[in-house]
Amino acid sequence: MSHVVADTLSLVEFMDAWAATCRGENRKSAPEFGAMARYFPAQDLSDSNVSPSLLMGDDKLVTKRFVFDKEKLAALKQAATGSDIVKDPTRVEVVSAFILKYFIENNLLDAKKSLLAAHMVNIRPRASPSLENAFGNGCFLGAAELGHPDQYYSLPAVAKLQELVSKVRRAIRTINDEYIRETEREDRYLSDLGKLSDLMSEGEADGFVFSSWCGFPMYEVDFGWGRPVWVCTTPLLMKHLVILMSTRDGNGIEALINLLPNQLQSLENQFKLIGTTN
Template sequence: MEVISKEIIKPSCETPLHLRNLKLSYLDQLLPPIYIPFVFFYEADESRGLTCSNHVQICQELKNSLSKSLTSFYPLAGRIRDNFVIDCNDNGVEFVNARIHAHLTDVLKSESDPECLKQYIPLDPSAIDNPCEGALFAVQVTFFDCGGIAIGVCFSHRIADCTSIMAFVEAWAATTTGKTEVSQFSFDLANYFPPRDFSGFDPCRVRKSNDKITMRRFVFDKEKLAALRKAAISPSATTVKNPSRVELVSAFIWKHFIELSKHNGAKKNFAASHVVNLRTRTSPPQILGNVFGNSVMSVSAISESVQEYYELVRKLRRSIRTITEDYITESQSGDRYVNDLFNVVSSLMKGELEGCSFSSWSKLPFYEVDYGFGKPVWLGTTALPLRNIIILVNTRCGEGIEAWVNMKQDNLEMLEVQFKLISH
C-alpha cells in the first residue's frame, strides 16, 4: 500500500454563523466515541472511464463533489466540543489518496479476513483515541493495479448512526455523477432528545476487554437461513410468525454465545442488545424520518440460561417491539430509555450480566452507491475495539446476511464449529 497524499477537504461554502453551534442529542452522547468503518469495492470498467491511467482525474472529481456535499452536511466538517456541541467550524474531513500494487480479485479471494481490510480505511478503528486530530469523517480512495477502486469510510459514532452517514455517502455519490436532487436531512435531533450531563459515564467501558478482540465474517446464505427458519418453529409453544433474517441470525449467535459463556463457567444472565432505528417508529414517520444523528436506541432481551432456539427468536422480537411510539415519547420528556439502558449497563458492570450487541445494516442501500463507475461488487468492514459487537449486512445478492462478529479468538473458533453445522 502506497499513500500518495493526505489532505483536508472543507465545505465549498462557508457555514453560516447561526448554524455554527449544533447541540448533540443525549442519544449521541450515550454512544461510544469510536470510528465505524466500511469499504466499497468497485471493479475496473473502461467503458465508464475507470482505468489505471486517470487516477488524478477521478480523485479530483471525488474531492470536488465531497466539498460540495459537505455544504449540506456541514456538521461532518466540524469538531466536537465538551461532549455537548459540534462546532460547525468548517475545519474539514480527511481525504487519503492511495495506491496498492495488487488486483481487486486478490481482495475478494480473502474477503473472509477483515484484518486485511484495515489498509483500505483512512485510520485504525481499533484505536478509541482520535487519530485524525478531531476529524469526524475520513475517507480513503485506493486504486488497484487492475483499475479497480476501494472507497473506505470512517465516521465518528458520537455524531451519527449508519443511516445518517449512508445518506451523506449517497448524496456525495449523486453529486459526483452530476445529480442535483439529493435527500435533505435536518440537524435538530437535540430538539427531540436534549443533551444531558452524563459526567463519569464511559460508554466504552462495558465493552472494553483486556483480551485481544478479532473479527470474523460469517455468511448466512439462503440455505442456512432456511435451516434456521425451520429450527425457529416451535413444536409446542407459539412460533414467531415470519421471523426476519436479522432475528434468525441474531438468535443463532446469541444462543451459541450463551453456550460459550456457560462452557467457560459463567454463572450469570445473558443479554442480546439490538440497535433499533427510531425513524420508522413514529407516526407520522416524517417526525424523525430525515433527522441526522444517532436516531437509535439499544434494547436488550435477557435469558437466564441456555434456551431453545425458537424461544430466543421470540424473546428478541418481543424486546425489539418494546420500542414503540409511546416509548419514544416517554423517552423524550422523561427518563424511560435512560433508566432502562443504565439498568443493563449497571448489571454488566457488576458482572451479573454478560451480553452481546447487534447492529443491523441490512436495510441500508450499500450496493446502490455509484460514483460513476458502477455499483460496488462487495462491501466490507473491519474490527472494532469493543468485544461482542456484531454487525449484520446484506449479501450482494440481497438474499443472505453477513455477520461481522467481534469476539475473542477462541470464542470465534467455537462459534464457527456451530456455524458449519447449521445445514446438517
C-alpha cells in the same frame, strides 16, 4: 466517523446524497441535520454511569466474518418457526439467536451472570411522525434479559433457538412510538440504559450487542463509477459485539463476530451444520 456525530444510517444516507451530487443528480430528500436534535436536545451526561468501557475486550479478540446465504437463513427460519412461540421470524432475529445459542451451548459465558442481549434499533421509521431523513444518532438499544445460561442447557437445540428468537424479537419491538415518546417526555431510554449498565458494572450480568445494518442502502452509493463490489466495516474490538450487514445481492447476511481465537473452530463447525441438522 464519530458516533458523537451520527450513526451508520446517517453516514450511508450522507454518502448517498454526496454520490448523487457527483453524478449530477438531485435526491428527492436530503438529510435533515437538525431534526434529531429537535426531538432529543443535548444533555449534560457527566453524571451518567453508562460507559462503553463495560463492553471493551482484551487485545486477543479477533473479528470473524460468517456469510449466511439464503439457504442457511431459510433453514434457521424453519427451525425457529416450529413452535407457536415464534411466527414468521426475521432473518436478523434468527441469526442473532443462532449466535447466542452457540455461546450458550459451548459454555462460553459466565454461568453465574445473567445474560443480556441488546439490539441497536433504528428509531426513525418507528416514530410518528417518521424521522426518516433525520441525520444524527437515531438508534436505541433494545435489550432482552435472557436469564442465566444454565437454564437453557436442558432444552433441545431447536427449543433453544425458538426461545432466544422470541426474546430477541420482544426486545426489538419494545422500541416503538410509545417508547420514543416516553423518552422525549421522561427520558425513559437513558433510565433503562442506566439500569442495564448497573447490572453489568456490578458484575451481575454479561452483555451481547447486535448492530444490524441490514437494509441500509450501502450498495446503492454510486459516485459515478458503479456500485460497490463489497462493503464492510473496520474491526470494532468490543467484547460480544456482532454487526450484521446485507450481502450485495440482498438475499443473505454477513455477520461480523468478535470472539477469542480458540472459539473460532467450534463456531465454524456449528455454522457449517446449519441446514444439515438441528
